[in-house]
Structures are given as structure tokens and as C-alpha cells.
Amino acid sequence: MKDLSFDLRWDRQWDYLARVRRPSRYMDEEWGTLKPKGDQEDLVKICLAYPDVYEVGMSYVGYQILYYLIKSLDVADVDRVYAPWPDMENLLVQDNEPLRSLEAKRPLKDFDLIGFTLQYELNATNILTMLNLSFIPMRSEDRGEDDPIIIAGGPGSLAPAPYVPFVDVFCMGDGEELIAEMLSLLFDARFLKRFEKLQLLSRIEGCYVPAVTGLRSSVKRRVVSLQDAFVTTSYLVPSDKIVHDRASVEVFRGCSRGCRFCQAGMIYRPVRHRDPKKVGQLAEGIITESGYEELGLVSLSTCDYPWLEELLDDLGPFLTENRVTLSLPSLRMDPKAIDIALKLEGMRKKGLTFAPEAGTQRLRNVINKGVTEEDIENTLKAVFEAGWNKVKLYFMMGLPTECDEDLRGIVDVIRLAYSIGRSYNKRSSVSASIAGFIPKAHTPFQWEAQDSIESLKSKGLWLKSQFREKNISVSFHEPTQSFIEAVIARGDERVGNVIEKAWQYGARFDGWGETFDISLWQKAFDDCNLDPCEIASKSLSYDDVLPWDHVDVGVTKAFLWSERVKALKGELTGDCRLNGCNGCGLQGVCFDARSGHDS
Template sequence: MSTQLKTDSLRSILSGVKRPSRYIGGEWGSSPARQDRKDILQVCYAFPDLYEVGMSYLGFQILYSLTKSLDYADAERVYAPWSDMEESLRKTGTPLWSLESKRPLMEFDVIGFTLQYELSYTNVLTILDLSGIPLRSSQRNDSHPIILAGGPCALSPEPMAPFIDAFCIGDGEVILPEVYQVLHDLKGRSRSEKLSALSKIEGVYVPEIKSKQPVRKRIIENLDDAFYPTEMIVPNTGIIHDRIAIQVFRGCTRGCRFCQAGMIDRPVRERSANSVVNQVERLLKTTGWEEVGLLSLATCDWTNFDEALKKLAPLLEKNQTKLSLPSLRTDADSVNIAAKLQSIRKGGLTFAPEAGTQRLRDVINKGVTDK
């Protein structure tokens, strides 16, 4: 039975914290929880950082929409609270709730964390603690949600292994539908049965089940065939990157020695120009955002950039929309790209020299000179 938090309780808590819009949901593009479907798997995606940070992360938007599109699962969201909200929740004994249905996280079948950076690990534990869920996997029983984790840091899972039930290694668009289908089919069964079944899925690592076989990373081979949302959640408040985000390719060919993403996102996979233009056109219609960001590790390396720019220019001009390129190398290719953008409203160009001296750039294999 749902213990949806009462409006009076929410008002009392939210009236005493900064930026209560972080915790209320109801944004344009978000979908109501399907509470009428008791047979579906109830998933809550948890981003272990502030709302402003989590809402800027494209992967969260993709997985939310993907799960909503499944007939056997539903998705809601939660973000790490700011210190004033955490204090209020602890003081009143109120459990952390989801944005869509205002239900305590303890009531969900699955809580899925994204591990984007190591400094967020303590926030994972804070979210579990505020939800009344035991921190360690070994302390949980059949009444608790299954705790999943994915993202780049999941490729080095052992630091968080005592706290996570199962890690999804690789591209979530491929793994999660299989994971949710298995957990849906096992609703009402024991926790041990669920974890045993998850361990048999390629790309899933269950720490408590020892195996001599390596866990293979799952990848999407063709980005044009990958799921991409036709709508996105538009925040009610300012966020870090307040714009349409389109990932133009995954991976990188450069081989900089310090770069985690350039290694774990291999092989390089590109989106076609037509795919990107179609996504931009759809999202401009459904979101109302006034800026588009083309995302990748180094957008200047996207081989379809010139073709896409020619097709995007009239579309952006018609909608009076800015174009942002948030990751550019400091080389001649980026200078040429900047020149090609002169006729387009620019939201921002971000150049990444990475090091202040030529010696250090050589050490990290950056391949960029002062000239």
C-alpha cells in the first residue's frame, strides 16, 4: 500500500528549505507515476547530487524516458537533497520521496543510481540512509528494493560493492530493459532468486555471487538505432546546463593518458547528421528550450559535423536558437569550427587545453602545441 506523503507534511518541510522546486517535480515533460498498474516494476532513478546537476545529465533523461516506454516498468526520480533539506528530513523523521508520486523510496522495487564521479559515493549512502534502507547489501532482505548502479564508475565497482546489489556495466539502453524484464517476471519472489537471475545477464555484476567468468561490458553498436527521447524534462528552476543536449558520438580516438572516458567508452560510435538534426527538430518542438548543445568528448572530431551544421543552421535560425559546443580541443580544427559558426547564434564554445605547459601536454599525450 502506498504511503504517499500528505500535502500538509510536504508544505511544512518545503517552506523551510532553499529552492523547494528541487523536490516537488511536476516539470514540463515529466510523466505521472502509473500507480494504477500494480503489476509493473516500480523503478526510482537516483542521482547522487543536487537537482541542478542531475537534471543537466543527458543519460538520466534517456534512461527515464526509456523506462517509461516499457510496458512492464515505470520510472520516477530522486536527487540528493541539499544540507538544509537533509536536516529537515532527519529532524521530522520523514523519508526521502520520489518527485513524481511523492512516495518513500522504500516502496519501490528498484532504485537505480548513476555513478558519474567518485565524490558522489557518499551521497549514494546518504540517499539510502534517508530512505530507511540498510546501507550494506548484506543487511537487506526481501522487503527492500534491489539497488542497482551504472555509469562510468561502475566499471570499477569494488569500492561500492558492499552497498550495491548489482552493477550494470556498459550502455544502459542495452542492459536495463533486460534487467527490468527479469525483475518484473520475479516480482514477489525472494531477493536471492532475483540476484541469481540478474547475475546471468551479460553485463551485470552481482558482488555477492562469485563467478570465474569476466563481466563483459555491453555496448550499443549503432547510435542511430539507440533509444533517444522525443521529449525531455524541462526544469522548473535554473540548472547547470539548461538546454537541449544531443550526444553526437561516444568514445574518442585521441588516447589522452589521463582520460577515463576515452578508454571506457570505446569503440567510437557516431550518430549520422540526419539523426542529430531530426532529434534537434523534435526536441525544439516539445521542450521550448532556446539552446542546443552538441555533446561528445571532442565535438570537433565528429566526422559528420559539417553536414550537420549546414542542415542545422536554417532550423536554428528559424527557431531563434543558440548552438553550444561544450568540448573542443585547442587546435586548428576547433578554430575552423568556430569560424563556421559565425552565422549561427552561439550559446558557448568551451576549449580544453588541459595543461598549462607544453611539457605537461606532451606527458599526457594531448597532441596540442602553443602554435
């Protein structure tokens, strides 16, 4: 374990805070933080590292859970760190100062483990920034006995190839059991050599250690029952406004709707529910301890929670008494979702968000969205009739089999929403956000090509040009960013070299429009003699070996391919909770839709 003889406080922090944008990003002592444990010399010290700015990282519920889980263990202690904005990075480099953890101000190099989450491909260069500022060798092969073990989890860990040069251990699947098992093992092995620790970690289900097992050794995702997973009513409350500034309680994990573009809907299966009484207890406890005035009930499709209406009835008096508003994520365009939304007075303060995804029924069938034209029209009428005057719609362009008619369909749906809204309230407004399709690993569309940058840009500009109305706003995601996201999402180990080169050229915060620079990536591809179009814009066959084929997420490759075949025929696959098993590969470990226990 690392020496703790230094003073954990950083004397120069106030000088730095006076010279950077949003200094609250780097200040500690938020409500809910716990003091470092005493006598830390023998404890395993882990720093949870989110590779984006504070206001994004603090919105991630996963680190809320892991923070208090690790604090509850006798064998370990935990701190946090977020990616510094370029102004802070420049100051640290200028003064040769190391990146430090948020709470104890401990240099990251002095931790035993650094735990990154791979939530978003365009955060890749930020990981290298954080390692570089910590004086930790970027590449696993260059690290020595005194360097922390770099671990990474999240959805990106299930397509790990581009990150392999930089990550020692990939943690695949649900982290509540996995991280506790890893820390317990490392505590027992604290006097062993670094490679011996890696060898032991490679034996844990869900841990992929390329240096020990090889680049393409098989590994199985870790899955836990939500009934047994760690939960707490403690909550970290940010020191400044964040992206999702509310208390959140996870009501269930996984989704069986089967949208064919959706990675989360495949890799988080099976569906596992949390008992409604437990959800209510957590919600009341978190609100009481945190003081939040907004509560989010989160999942991939919250309106599919079997006991949602019952839960809302039970929570209602408490929320009213404490003046807490309730929010739900993006709603499905179906009667049940709208009935629930209409009951939530707190949601009337905001616009409602829906995701039709595609503009025509044909294309919605291709992606298995399960939403009809009638659903869309009835939903819009119900929403505006009930008094809402703002609606936001999400669409994708460049989906497999898309044609001009499908793009015109997006225009038609936006105009339908505007027309219905205006018929109830002349001040009604509609906004639409349109993202380029990105083929993701472990989905039925993982074999599909992404549209070219030029095509996506042309489509986005055309869609924007169709509207001149004051109360209609249309935006589309920058196609060059979507292109790099696709390259990393589908890439193999060679893409790791490109990430490093792009970082060396100055790539930082590539998910942010104000800092993204495609020319840096173009130079990196050239230097590495890699054609990115061969990765992002090429259709693949079933027999092609994919960089993530060795990762077992539970859903089989055969099922994904069968869903692709059905997509090209425009055939739907029903929700297995309603229509019976679809044979995705999780038979025998599925969780009952009502009880949440193994079926």
C-alpha cells in the first residue's frame, strides 16, 4: 500500500481556483461526503475517475452507488476525481503539479487503483489527460510497481479493444458485487507484486485482464439481482449546478423492448426490478438526507415499471408535504406513459420529451420501436390538451434502410406536433433534436455501416431548412463527432494508437462542440496509417470477427443477427415480458417481470 506520510491537503488550491473557469468544479466538502478513514496505510485506496467535467460526472448515479459502497467496506477507502477543463490542465502542466483527488487532494499516483467509467466514446482522450497529469504512464505495458492499477467499467468496457493499451483491468457488467470482490482480493494480496495482483483479478468473473489472459480471451459480463444489490439513502449533493440536478432512484435495470439500435437495451438485460416498497423507502430517505426538491425515478423505460402507479400513489403525500417534484426520463408514446405523466403536477413546469426515433412507420418497424402513427398523434393530442405547451422530440438520421421518405417523415411528425399544439395554445412550441445513427457493439445493427459525414451533414441541414416557424427549433448533432464516436465504438486495438496520437496533437473534451477539432483526429489517422471509414462506414457480415466477439454479454450473436434479418424485412419482435421468450440467450437467468426474482 502507498505511503501516506504527506499532508493530504493541497496548499496551492486557492491560488488555482482563482484562475480557472467554474472553480466549483474542483472544490470539495459537498453535502454527503464522508471523511477519509483513519489508519489508511493498510487499506486499498481507490479513486473513482470520471473522464468529463464535474457537472457531468456528478450526474452519474453509478458513482453515487459505488462511492458509498466502498466507504462501507472495511478493506478500502475511496475518493473522486473529474477531468479538469483545459484551463486547469494548463496550470497544472505549467507548474508541474499532479492531478489530485477532489476530497483529500491526494495525487492520483498515490492511489492503489484508479477506476474510470467508459460511458461515452468521446471521453477517450480525457482519460489520457488524467493519466498524464497524474504522472502515471499512459500505456499499461509501461507501468511499474509504484503505479496504480487502472480499471475501467461501464458500457465501453464491453467493447474494450480501443482502450486495451491504457487499461489494466476491464470490469464488465454490474459493479456492486464486482468492485467489492476486487477490493477484498486486493486487500488480501496487498503485499504481492503488481503482476501477481493482476493474475488474481483475472480469475474474478467479469474481470478482463489483457496482459494476463491475452487480447481476445473470453470473458462473461457480471449480472446481479437488484434485490440483493447495494443501496443507500446517502447522497452526494453537488456544490454547483450539474447536468441532472436532482435525486435519483433506480427502479429497475435492463429493458426488453428490443430497439435494434440501442446498446443499453441489449447489454443491461435481463430486466431486474426493485421492490416498490424499497423504492419508496429509498426515495424518502434520499430526499430527507439530501434536501433535493426534485426526484427522478430512473431506468431505461420507467413507464414499464409494473408498480409505477402504485408507487406514485404511495409517494404522493410525502412528495407533496416536502414540496418535491417528480420527473421521469424520456417517455414512450403510449397511453400508459401519458396517463402517468398527466398525474404528475411537477412535470407541468417543464416540457415533455418523447423519442419517436424515426419519421415513418416503415422505419420505426425496422428499428423495432413499437410506436405507431396513431400512438404519436394520440400522445400529442393528450399532452397539449392537458395543458403542456412545450414538447421535445428525438430522432435519428442515417438509420439502416433510411430513404428520402423517412427524412420527410421526420418533418411531418414535427409539423404534426406543432399543428396539434397550436390548436390548443398559440404559444405552444416544438423542439427536435436529431442525432446521426452510430452502430454499437452487441446490437442487431453492429454489422451496419454508418452514413458518411457528408451525408449526415446534408440531411441535417435539409431538415433544419424545412422550418421557418418561430416556435419550431431543430438541431442536429455534429456529424464529425458522430463519426469519431463510431470509430471508437467499433474499433479494434489499432484505434488505441489513434486515440493517443489525437491526444498528443491536442484533442480534449471531444464531446464538447467548443473544443472538438476533427483535424486533430485526421492527422492521427494519417500518422497511424488507418482508414477510419473502414471501421465506421463499412457493412460487415456474420462471419466477420468483431473486436468484441470474445465478450459474453448474455445476448447471443445468433439472436442479434436474427434481429438484423427481421429488421431488413421490416418485421417486429414483441416485448418478451408480454409475448413470451424471444430466445435472446438469457433463458434460465431471466427475472420475473412482477417479482424481480429468478424465474
